[in-house]
Each structure stands twice: as C-alpha cells, then as structure tokens.
Amino acid sequence: MADQWASSVDLHVDLRQGTPPAAALADAVRAAVRSGRLAIGAPLPSTRALAADLGVARGTVTSVYSRLAAEGYLTISQGAPTKVAEFSCPPGQARSAPEPEPYTFGARWNFMPGLPDVAAFPRQHWIAATKSVVTNLPASDLGFPAPGGHHVLREALAGYLGRARGVIADPDRIVVCAGFAHGLAVLAGVLRSRGIDSLAVENPSMPAFHDVVRAAGLPMTPVAVDESGLRVSEVDSPAVMITAAHQFPLGMPLDARRRMKLAGRDDTVIIEDDYDGEFRYDGRQIGAVQPLAPERIVYAGTTSKTLTPALRLGWLVLPRWLVEPMREALHAGGRAAGVLDQLVLAEMITSGRYDQHVRRCRSAYRRRRDRVLSAVADLPFTPQGIPAGLHLLLELPGGVSEVDCQAALRKRSVVAGALGTHWFTDGPHPQGVVVGFGAPAQHAFTPGLNALVSALRSIAE
Ligand SMILES: Cc1ncc(COP(=O)(O)O)c(C=O)c1O
16 A cells, blocks of 8 residues: 555655745645646655655644645545545646656656665755855855865865775865766866877766767777776776776776776876765775875765755865866856855765765665665576665666666656666677666655566566
C-alpha cells in the first residue's frame, strides 16, 4: 500500500520564514495541480513521507490534504492514496502544458546519475545561515564580486578541503566558479592560450564535459580505463582530466601505482575532478591526487553532489602559475558565483553544518546503495563501482542490449543512465545501466526501486 502512495513529484514547497508551513504546502500543491505538473489522478506522497521530507508535523500535511480536498483539488479515500481530483481545474480554464523537469524526460522515477537527493537539501540551516550572513554583511560586499571568489569562502574551503580530502589548499590558490562545468570551460580556454594543444579524457567519461571542452576549442584524446582506472601509460597529451577517487561512470578508483606514475609526469597538467569524493562506504580513505603534485594538478570540487546542482557553486585549487591567468579569465568572462551564496556556503562550512549534512547524506546513500544491491542480487547484472558515490553501474548480461534495457525502463516510467552515451569512441563496449540512487526523494525511493527492478527483471527473463 505504501508504494501506491509515493510519488517522485517535487512539490516545490517554499518554506520561507514567515510563511506558515501549512500555507506554503497548500500553495505549492495548488500551483502544481493548476500548472499540470501534478496530473489528474496522480497520487500524492503519504502524509508521513511528505512530513518527513519537509521537516513538518504530520498533522500539518493531513490538514492541508483535507483542506485541498474540500477545495476540490484532491480526493481522499479511506485506505487509498490521496490523489489529484478529476475536476481539479476550474471549468473552461485550460491547464498549461506541464514543464518537464530537466534530465528526467518526464519519467516518474528518477535514477539519473549525477543527482543527489535534492529534497534532502538542508533548507532550515541554509535559511539560518542566510539570515546570519545578510544581517552581518558589510555594504562593501554588495558591490561586484571578486573574480576568483570571496576570500571568506576561499578560507573556509581551504580548511575543509585540507581536512576532508587531504588537498593542499592555500586560500590564494583557490578560485570559486559557478560549478565544475563553468570552471572547466574557463580553464580549458586558459590552458589552450598557454600552449596546451590537447586534453586526454577518460573513455568512458561524462559527455557533458566533452561538450564543454570542445566548445573551448581544446581538442581531446580518449584514453582507455581498466579495472585499475585510467591507463596512465597511454596518455599522450600535455594535459589530462581524471576522476581518480571514483571513475565516472565505471566507479573504480585510480590505483596507487598509477597515481604515483601520473603525478610523476613533469610535463603533464592534470585536472582532478573530485565530484563525489565525500561519499565513500568501504572505510578506505581515497584522498585526492593533488597533494602529490600541487604545482601541476588542478583540483576541482563542487556542491552539486553534497548540496544541490541548483546552487552552481564549485571551486578549483590551482597551481600557483595558473592563479592569475584564471582570475583574469574569470573576470573577462563576467560570470562569477553570487557573493551571497558564497558567504552562506562559507557559514555552513565554518559552523559545521556542511560536514553534518554530508555525514547524514553519506549514511542515507550507503543504505540506498545496499538496498539497490540486494534488490538486484538475484538478477544477472554485474554491479560495479559500488564502494563510493551516488551511482553504480549494472553491467548487462550477454544477449541484453542497452536499447532493450532503456525501453524496459521507459515502459515503467523509470529514467536511468545508459553507459553507451559515455564512450568517446564507437566500437564494441561493455553495456550497462548507470543507476543514480541518490536522485529520488526519500518517499520515492522504494517504489522507484521496485519499478527499476521490475524493468530489469523483465528483460533478464
Ligand atoms: C563526473 C562529474 N563531475 C563533476 C560534476 C559536477 O559538475 P557541476 O559542478 O558543474 O554541477 C558532475 C555532476 O553531475 C559529474 O557527474
């Protein structure tokens, strides 16, 4: 029964201070119904699940559901999920076309890799930190932002990255950017202008970043990855981009010997994309490669996995020779991360709230990872990359194609990654589905997992 209640719909509840939670929730549900984002007949989350997601009393959700039923938006029936009512739209008023959520392609159950559980965003702590920052902000901070990022955030990050990831991170080496994709775009241009004529990329790797590098005019050369990570001896470019802690999307770490070998190459600039280094579940501490060669490694981090990709906040820890060129390029680009968000993040870090949130998420994601593994245990898929991160790879058994697998998922309204989109080159490659177990909201995880497993079972049989 609990499964029928759950829904992956994010209600976009705005729990601003001053707005009573009941009013905010009621407004959000009305807006979602009117816009068509919640379709007629769609089930709502159970009162228990939604109350837990929003951090409000269960009675608040119950009373809002009753009120909206009275207003004609919802139907409540004993022992069944509360649903969007059939005549919830005033007669004659057309429902505007629902706006599909980016990256989910309208699917109900979202297992796309790359996303954290955004419903777990620490709203109350972010609000409290924002209040404290805005209250105490000197007027001078409301001018144009410094191109390399506010010094208060750079100092907070230096402390955090040193203790959490072992990075050598003097604040003067750090530049703040609007997410890794932005930092990479600027960095690729700077490297190119300094004579770097190609960038080696892991094959497979994140296709969106291939586009970013291509747009910056830097040619790429793919380098194969095996069970020990990138085949370092095959790198034949003056620069290379790696996901050393948790290869994306295959999931293995770069082994110790190859790390040393890569770091020892005096003629190679390394971009270390440490996108989910905070999430490791096997007790092994896999630190950053950057401390092995801080004058040649650009270490990159982001809030996109720890908090939300909506923030667009990331950072690069640079070799000293790249600091000024990068600051200049960030200035010339005219795009800097917003100062208020930077200062709120700094406040979250220095108050310990950021670490607390990461710790809580790490336990929650580990439980989810375990649930996925036990749910697929009797199926002929081979899980890979399981000791870390927010996604795992299920390699398909022989005779099952990615096309069939994606079709079976779509049929059950599940969206998950296709390994095939991550290869840089054509050719026979292992086939798989990349399961982003971080993405669903807590209340949607169990029914979403059931739908995912039922799709996989249908093609395995
Ligand atoms: C491999 C990898 N690196 C980095 C990122 C973070 O990118 P950004 O900070 O631009 O959101 C992601 C996000 O999906 C990713 O999958």
